[in-house]
Amino acid sequence: MSETGLSPQARALIEEYLTQVRDALRGTDLPRSEILVDLRTHIEEAATGSDGSPDAVRAIIEDLGPAEQYRETVEETAEGTAQTARRVLGVPYDFTLPSTAKFAARWWNPADPHIFVPRMFGVGWTVNFGAVAVRLGMMRPDDEDAMPFGNVPDRALVLAMVIPTLIAAAGAIAAAVAWHGLPAEVPTHWGISGAPDQWGPKASALGFLLLMGVGPVLLGWLQGFRKGTSKAVRAFWAAGTATFSVLGSGLIGLTIYGAKNPAPPGWWSLVIIVGALVLTFVMLLLMSRLGLRAEWRQTSEPREDKGEAR
Amino acid sequence: MGPVNETRISQFRKGVVELAILALLDGGELYGVEIVDTLGTDPALAISAGTVYPLLSRLKKGGLIDSVWRESPVGPPRKYYKLTKRGETELETMAAEWSGVVESIQRLLEARKS
Numbered sequence: 001m002s003e004t005g006l007s008p009q010a011r012a013l014i015e016e017y018l019t020q021v022r023d024a025l026r027g028t029d030l031p032r033s034e035i036l037v038d039l040r041t042h043i044e045e046a047a048t049g050s051d052g053s054p055d056a057v058r059a060i061i062e063d064l065g066p067a068e069q070y071r072e073t074v075e076e077t078a079e080g081t082a083q084t085a086r087r088v089l090g091v092p093y094d095f096t097l098p099s100t101a102k103f104a105a106r107w108w109n110p111a112d113p114h115i116f117v118p119r120m121f122g123v124g125w126t127v128n129f130g131a132v133a134v135r136l137g138m139m140r141p142d143d144e145d146a147m148p149f150g151n152v153p154d155r156a157l158v159l160a161m162v163i164p165t166l167i168a169a170a171g172a173i174a175a176a177v178a179w180h181g182l183p184a185e186v187p188t189h190w191g192i193s194g195a196p197d198q199w200g201p202k203a204s205a206l207g208f209l210l211l212m213g214v215g216p217v218l219l220g221w222l223q224g225f226r227k228g229t230s231k232a233v234r235a236f237w238a239a240g241t242a243t244f245s246v247l248g249s250g251l252i253g254l255t256i257y258g259a260k261n262p263a264p265p266g267w268w269s270l271v272i273i274v275g276a277l278v279l280t281f282v283m284l285l286l287m288s289r290l291g292l293r294a295e296w297r298q299t300s301e302p303r304e305d306k307g308e309a310r
Numbered sequence: 311m312g313p314v315n316e317t318r319i320s321q322f323r324k325g326v327v328e329l330a331i332l333a334l335l336d337g338g339e340l341y342g343v344e345i346v347d348t349l350g351t352d353p354a355l356a357i358s359a360g361t362v363y364p365l366l367s368r369l370k371k372g373g374l375i376d377s378v379w380r381e382s383p384v385g386p387p388r389k390y391y392k393l394t395k396r397g398e399t400e401l402e403t404m405a406a407e408w409s410g411v412v413e414s415i416q417r418l419l420e421a422r423k424s
Contacts, residue, residue, distance in 0.1 A: 111367050113360035141363040142342045142389050146371050292386075300379045300387045 005052035006044070013057045014043050020067035028075065028096060035074055039064075075101070085118030092118035092125065100147070103236045108148050108284050110134045111141045129281045138285060143292055149235040151298070152291035157231060160238035160283055161220055164245035168213040171249025175206045178256045187258040193266050196258050205255060213248020216241040231291075239283045246276035327357050327365055329408060332393065332401040335375060341388040342366065366391060374400050 006014075018036055025032045043060055050056035064070050085094040096102075098120045106117045110130035117128045130148075133139040179202075187196030188205045220237040223229055250272030330349055334340065340348075342363065349357040369375045374397035379387040393401065 111363035113358075113363075140342065140389075141359060142366060142377075146367050296379055296387050300381055303380050303382070 006047055006057070007052060007054060009054040010047065010052055010057040013054055013061065014040065014047075017043070017061045017064075017067065021070055024067040024071040025074075028071065030074060039070075091123060093123040094118050094121060097121070100230065100233050100236065104147055104232065107236065107239075108144070108288070110139050110144055113141075127277065129284050132281060133285050133288075139288065144288060147230075147232055149232045149287055149291050150230075151295040152231050152235055152287045153294055156287060156290045157224070157234045157238065160235065160287055161217075161224060161241070163279075163283065164220070164238065164241040165217050167242075167245040167249050168217045171213045171245070171252040172210055174249070174256060175210060175252050179206075182256065182259050186255050188255075190254070190258070190266075190269055195262070202259075206252060209248050209252045209255065211248075213245045213252070216244040235284070235287045238287070239280050242283050243276045243280045246279055247272060250275065326408075327355070327361055328369065329401075329404050330355060330357070331362070331365060331369065332374065332397060332404065335391055335393045336398070336401055339378075339390040339392045341380075341390045343388075345391070369397070373397075 018040060021039060022032065022036060025035065043057070043064075046060045047057050050060075065073070085092040087093070102120055105112070106120055106126060106128060108130040109117075109128050110133060112128055113131055113134070115128055115131045115135065116125040117131075118124075119126045130139070130144070134141050182202050184202060185199045186202045186205050187198065188200040189196065189198035191197040216237075220241040223237050224234050251269075254268055254272065327349070331345060334345060334348060345366070346357075346359045346362050349355050349362060350359070366375070370377060370391075373394060375391050376394050377389045377391050380390050382388045
């Protein structure tokens with residue numbers, strides 16, 4: 001791209017803007033240099049169509065918006081597809097902070113046919129429950145907008161938090177009731193056969209599981225009561241706490257049982273994990289369906305008479 | 311065809327799907343399955359649902375298309391897509407660009423043969 005016709009001041013403006021965008025992109029997982037090259041090309045191309053004056057360049061830059069806003073646009077475009085994480089030896093990793101947009105792109109993204117998508121945070125994969133729902137014929141790929149759960153009724157969102165709360169509470173009550181009857185050391189890890197292969201003090205073992213089940217529930221309620229929390233955020237919190245409540249309470253049950261009985265069947269822990277996933281899936285699906293129903297009631301229009309011409 | 315080749319071809323197909331969708335919607339409102347069916351049955355395009363739906367979502371986010379729920383004679387309402395004003399302008403620009411690119415590439419390919 002030739003830069004003839006651009007005044008030095010105009011060029012300085014471009015450099016200044018590119019530096020701002022570069023800073024704004026720092027800490028994101030986006031291909032920074034590619035984006036900057038594209039952006040430079042775009043501005044220069046647009047400028048060649050003008051008189052190349054600083055004012056013309058300023059107008060082009062204003063069109064793109066402040067650097068922060070430009071970053072958001074790029075991020076949103078990138079998050080439209082789940083496969084934005086980087087890979088090492090074919091395994092995806094992502095250490096950018098989880099955001100609502102990321103949850104929507106990975107955890108509940110019916111438009112993306114991939115069932116296993118990069119984890120929200122860390123190394124490996126997570127399940128795109130939206131793709132599972134589509135595969136099972138329970139949803140269509142475009143039933144949700146880019147940001148899902150926008151129309152879920154408030155009552156459904158509250159109920160969605162009550163379910164994990166009850167499950168976590170059940171675990172806490174079981175732990176309290178069983179406490180005195182438990183030996184000082186309880187199993188903390190089970191082998192494939194189902195036999196415990198690690199033991200630890202009951203206070204720390206049960207304490208950890210309670211924290212795992214009850215902690216997220218409390219955070220979820222706090223988040224839900226915060227002003228301005230979007231429905232999508234509340235829905236994701238409810239579904240996420242469902243996973244943890246089943247894992248926490250399930251493992252408390254397994255610990256109590258394992259302390260008194262030599263070897264619970266090996267598939268117990270598998271049942272707990274599958275149960276956690278299934279409950280999470282069912283909750284996401286139900287919230288989505290309820291949201292869609294509400295949306296259809298509000299906005300559905302009759303069929304257009306589409307005629308022949310097409 | 312090696313995997314490298316396949317990726318390369320799917321790469322450049324992906325670039326034109328956007329144009330294909332906009333051009334298709336220029337003829338009037340369509341719902342997702344209609345778009346997928348039309349684009350999928352064209353063997354040269356061979357575009358799958360997995361490509362179309364994320365793209366529809368992105369085009370909508372970018373304000374080039376919009377959607378509306380319409381009742382269906384069978385089952386739940388369908389999401390129909392249509393071009394926005396911006397989408398129409400974008401389609402005009404892209405179509406012009408496209409013709410230019412096709413002409414140039416065609417010329418290069420023909421020059422290669424002779």
